[in-house]
Amino acid sequence: MSLRIADETPLAPLTTLGIGGPARHFVTADDEPTLVAALEWARDRGLPVYLLGGGSNVVVGDDGVDGLVVHMAPRGIRFRREGDFTCLTAGAGETWDPLVTEAVRRGEAGVECLAGIPGSVGATPVQNVGAYGQEAADTVLTVRVLDTATLRTTDLPSAACGFGYRDSVLRREPGRMVVLAVTFALTPGGGPKVEYDELRGELGWSEVDAPAVPPSLDEVREAVLRLRRRKSMLLDPADENHRSAGSFFTNPVVATAAAARLKERLRAEGVPGAESMPAHAAGSGLVKLSAAWLIERAGIARGYRQGRVGVSTRHVLALVNLGGATAAELMTLAAYVRGSVHDRFGISLDMEPVCWGCPKVW
Numbered sequence: 001m002s003l004r005i006a007d008e009t010p011l012a013p014l015t016t017l018g019i020g021g022p023a024r025h026f027v028t029a030d031d032e033p034t035l036v037a038a039l040e041w042a043r044d045r046g047l048p049v050y051l052l053g054g055g056s057n058v059v060v061g062d063d064g065v066d067g068l069v070v071h072m073a074p075r076g077i078r079f080r081r082e083g084d085f086t087c088l089t090a091g092a093g094e095t096w097d098p099l100v101t102e103a104v105r106r107g108e109a110g111v112e113c114l115a116g117i118p119g120s121v122g123a124t125p126v127q128n129v130g131a132y133g134q135e136a137a138d139t140v141l142t143v144r145v146l147d148t149a150t151l152r153t154t155d156l157p158s159a160a161c162g163f164g165y166r167d168s169v170l171r172r173e174p175g176r177m178v179v180l181a182v183t184f185a186l187t188p189g190g191g192p193k194v195e196y197d198e199l200r201g202e203l204g205w206s207e208v209d210a211p212a213v214p215p216s217l218d219e220v221r222e223a224v225l226r227l228r229r230r231k232s233m234l235l236d237p238a239d240e241n242h243r244s245a246g247s248f249f250t251n252p253v254v255a256t257a258a259a260a261r262l263k264e265r266l267r268a269e270g271v272p273g274a275e276s277m278p279a280h281a282a283g284s285g286l287v288k289l290s291a292a293w294l295i296e297r298a299g300i301a302r303g304y305r306q307g308r309v310g311v312s313t314r315h316v317l318a319l320v321n322l323g324g325a326t327a328a329e330l331m332t333l334a335a336y337v338r339g340s341v342h343d344r345f346g347i348s349l350d351m352e353p354v355c356w357g358c359p360k361v362w
């Protein structure tokens with residue numbers, strides 16, 4: 001264990017958005033003793049601690065972060081059979097996508113639709129990452145965490161993680177628990193999950209029929225990657241939209257009755273597509289609307305630009321640093337998009353990425 005704290009470390013290159021100022025102090029924690037030493041160091045100085053994985057879901061403010069940023073890098077991957085399941089345990093610092101590739105290669109089902117999501121294993125339970133009908137919560141068995149108050153480690157069972165749509169206790173109480181490792185329960189020889197309409201379409205399934213021969217895990221993984229590439233939702237430096245944090249807004253969850261009233265109003269106003277306004281069941285009396293659908297109908301198109309920031313040319317939910325942008329510019333654009341949706345539909349969009357010292361613009 002060695003504690004090497006650096007000062008004034010630029011954070012922009014460590015995030016996928018590529019914006020924001022430096023960390024006043026920065027350390028990489030490869031193991032638990034280094035993490036504990038770093039937390040004690042910050043505590044002795046009364047400094048707040050910020051946990052960084054792959055930086056794909058963080059907006060750093062232009063003045064940077066006045067505290068200690070701990071880059072979480074514990075490694076290690078282990079597959080072991082337990083009864084009907086394969087337990088896959090990976091260190092928080094492992095990169096998520098290669099782990100999915102390895103699970104699929106071994107014929108382990110449960111994470112194939114989550115291929116291509118950027119970032120680290122440690123962050124996957126934080127916002128319960130999800131895509132194409134699958135989410136981390138479907139397979140997370142336990143999350144090994146270090147409690148920053150007691151500096152003790154514990155294995156949180158999935159039920160104690162409070163998973164919800166892009167949510168968990170880890171997200172609701174930032175900095176309280178540090179993820180050291182995650183164990184997923186995968187199904188050896190299991191079939192892929194193909195429930196999402198867009199994924200079914202990509203695999204050539206008709207509206208009602210599944211093919212006689214189901215696709216392999218790898219065919220599903222490849223289909224997901226094709227869909228993601230078309231939306232610039234893969235990290236590809238050659239893609240003009242690559243400096244983003246993925247979806248900037250979550251899909252709003254509203255009362256079923258409110259969604260029905262909105263649909264009726266839009267139909268009466270003759271809004272094109274009102275008839276097929278997306279609304280998916282999201283628990284008792286609730287539905288999840290599509291933030292992208294609302295943004296587009298609020299008059300914001302793909303490729304919309306405000307100086308050095310813009311809306312992705314391939315996906316209206318992603319806000320993009322077009323080069324040299326500031327956090328202030330990005331947040332001004334975000335406020336404009338959010339305000340447009342609110343003015344048009346009376347619905348408030350929530351931001352998906354985490355803000356570290358970025359300007360409050362709403």
Ligand SMILES: Cc1cc2nc3c(=O)[nH]c(=O)nc-3n(C[C@H](O)[C@H](O)[C@H](O)COP(=O)(O)OP(=O)(O)OC[C@H]3O[C@@H](n4cnc5c(N)ncnc54)[C@H](O)[C@@H]3O)c2cc1C
Binds near residue numbers: 056129233354
């Ligand atoms: C192109 C693109 C596409 C994306 N597509 C999706 C998608 O389809 N679905 C989806 O859900 N997300 C998506 N995202 C968002 C992002 O990839 C995920 O949220 C990812 O899990 C973030 O991982 P990270 O390691 O980069 O986390 P970071 O951005 O580094 O951190 C995110 C949050 O997690 C916390 N955190 C990080 N590591 C730890 C740890 N070890 N312990 C405790 N807290 C920690 C941070 O403090 C921060 O609050 C996308 C992002 C991009 C850029």
